[in-house]
Amino acid sequence: MxxxxxxxxxxxxxxxxxxxxxxxxxxxxxxxxxxxxxxxxxxxxxxxxxxxxxxxxxxxxxxxxxxxxxxxxxxxxxxxxxxxxxxxxxxxxxxxxxxxxxxxxxxxxxxxxxxxxxxxxxxxxxxxxxxxxxxxxxxxxxxxxxxxxxxxxxxxxxxxxxxxxxxxxxxATIRQTQDASKIKKWGLEPSGYYLIVGRLIPDNNADLIIKGFMQSKSLRKLVIIGDVPYKDEYSENIKLMGKEDSRVLFTGYVTDPEELAELYHNAYVYLHGHEFGGTNPTMLKAMAYGSCILALNTKFNQEMLQGGKFGLFFEKQPGSVCEVIENMEGHPSLAQAMKESSVDGINEKYxxxxxxxxxxxxxxxxx
Structure with a gap:
């Protein structure tokens, strides 16, 4: 064939x-x-x-x-x-x-x-x-x-x-953390940051998540991995917005798969704002790498996380993002339990x- x-x-x-x-x-x-x-x-x-x-x-x-x-x-x-x-x-x-x-x-x-x-x-x-x-x-x-x-x-x-x-x-390929020191190049510590991964385009809603995070009282960082391979007003505005808060860190593209995996593994929470599309490869990685997942409430994300079995949801409002972040700040044991269970969502079909x-x-x- x-x-x-x-x-x-x-x-x-x-x-x-x-x-x-x-x-x-x-x-x-x-x-x-x-x-x-x-x-x-x-x-x-x-x-x-x-x-x-x-x-x-x-x-x-x-x-x-x-x-x-x-x-x-x-x-x-x-x-x-x-x-x-x-x-x-x-x-x-x-x-x-x-x-x-x-x-x-x-x-x-x-x-x-x-x-x-x-x-x-x-x-x-x-x-x-x-x-x-x-x-x-x-x-x-x-x-x-x-x-x-x-x-x-x-x-x-x-x-x-x-x-x-x-x-x-x-x-997706299930992977356990192997070398947490790989995240030190960005000045990060395990569980010391929230994570966004994806292109800086409107329907991934990085601006929504950044606004919600900036409203929170979290002492952790917000790390945004990704960019767009062309000059773009939306992405430039997001980067300018991030400069208003010292907690926000843009890494650009991370091309080393081992470094990217460790960034997933060691994040306190992975924040997923992708709005359109079906099964999202970025969130699949978060599940396969054992991330605590907070996702935008869409029917596609509901399907992937099986209605909340392997993650929690926020609405398309900065206030809702802030609320779920504040909740996770007050419940580190919940975050840890979600990290341990999310990998179970990678069943046979994935x-x-x-x-x-x-x-x-x-x-x-x-x-």
């Missing part, structure tokens, strides 16, 4: 949930004797080997702009894949919905992971939001198999687009091996 994967930045480039999925899935598919080709953004790779860890790589150019880069790259990738001898083309990101026309013309079997409700994200306004809605609708018409990463997202697609989908969540087996089933059925 030969599989082509398009729609991500490439392999082994890991920047977001999609790249993590591509990396973990493609490596495991190769281990099972499946030939995998991943399409990569040429501009992101100085070295361009034809194969890494058994994964075949194709580097194609694009116009590197915030809006058009992925769109143009996926267009060229789909054409290239359709002229190849692959059995199934696996696409990530519903923005690539229109390219299903190309695979239909060539008679290629396809599956698409449509991710979340991109059309609701604040960064896409007007024409951008309408395009994402249209592209998501087209995905349900043009691709042979639709894949969602949560039951809640499956229900949304069924209601909006009248097309059912298979649910395959993202995976295992990368299980995720891989489910994708193999989809590809085999398509063939």
């Amino acid at each position: 030969k599989i082509a994967i398009i729609g991500s930045r490439g392999y082994p480039y890991v920047y977001s949930g999609y790249e993590t999925l591509v990396k973990e899935l493609s490596e495991r598919l190769v281990e099972r004797g499946i030939e995998v080709t991943v399409y990569c953004h040429k501009a992101l790779f100085q070295d361009r080997p034809k194969q890494v860890n058994g994964v075949k790589l194709v580097y194609l150019p694009s116009i590197e702009t915030k809006v058009l880069s992925q769109f143009i790259h996926s267009f060229f990738s789909m054409i290239h894949a359709c002229f190849s001898k692959v059995d199934v083309i696996f696409v990530v990101n519903s923005a690539n919905g229109p390219f299903g026309v190309i695979s239909k013309i060539f008679g290629k079997k396809t599956a698409i992971n449509v991710d979340g409700m991109e059309w609701l994200r604040p960064k896409w306004k007007g024409l951008g939001a309408r395009y994402f809605y249209f592209a998501s609708w087209l995905s349900t018409k043009l691709y042979d198999q639709i894949i969602n990463d949560s039951e809640e997202m499956r229900n949304i697609y069924l209601k909006l687009f009248k097309r059912d989908s298979i649910v395959i969540a993202y995976g 295992s990368w091996d299980y995720v891989t087996n489910r994708y193999i089933q989809v590809f085999e059925q398509l063939m």
Whole structure:
């Protein structure tokens, strides 16, 4: 069986949930004797080997702009894949919905992971939001198999687009703390800080959490890991807001996975403000690394934390954030108990091996 994967930045480039999925899935598919080709953004790779860890790589150019880069790259990738001898083309990101026309013309079997409700994200306004809605609708018409990463997202697609989908969540790898000294480079101590991890974009609500934290009387720090890879007014305003309080620390990107894991492990509380999307890889890591989790109250976060079994919730108001922080400040034993239990939320459906087996089933059925 030969599989082509398009729609991500490439392999082994890991920047977001999609790249993590591509990396973990493609490596495991190769281990099972499946030939995998991943399409990569040429501009992101100085070295361009034809194969890494058994994964075949194709580097194609694009116009590197915030809006058009992925769109143009996926267009060229789909054409290239359709002229190849692959059995199934696996696409990530519903923005690539229109390219299903190309695979239909060539008679290629396809599956698409449509991710979340991109059309609701604040960064896409007007024409951008309408395009994402249209592209998501087209995905349900043009691709042979639709894949969602949560039951809640499956229900949304069924209601909006009248097309059912298979649910395959993202995976996570359970890890215990190994070297707490790795956090000292930022002047941090175990349990001495709250943690936010994610891109500094409006729908991740870092501004909401920072405002709520600044209203609290906590003596701990608030550490924000992440940024955006482009100049952006929203992210710049957040950084300016953080300068008003000496407790707030921005690390930028943390690319060392061992350092990132220790930052999760040793945080007093992990704060999750992601609003749209289904199964969120960032919160999966928090669960797998044994974090005490406080999350924005959305139906997606409720599903992941099983209605509060593996974390607590706050509303979309700074006052609510402040309230849950003050509660955790007064109950360190609760925070510790939540740290010890959150890893139990990583059940079979969040295992990368299980995720891989489910994708193999989809590809085999398509063939």
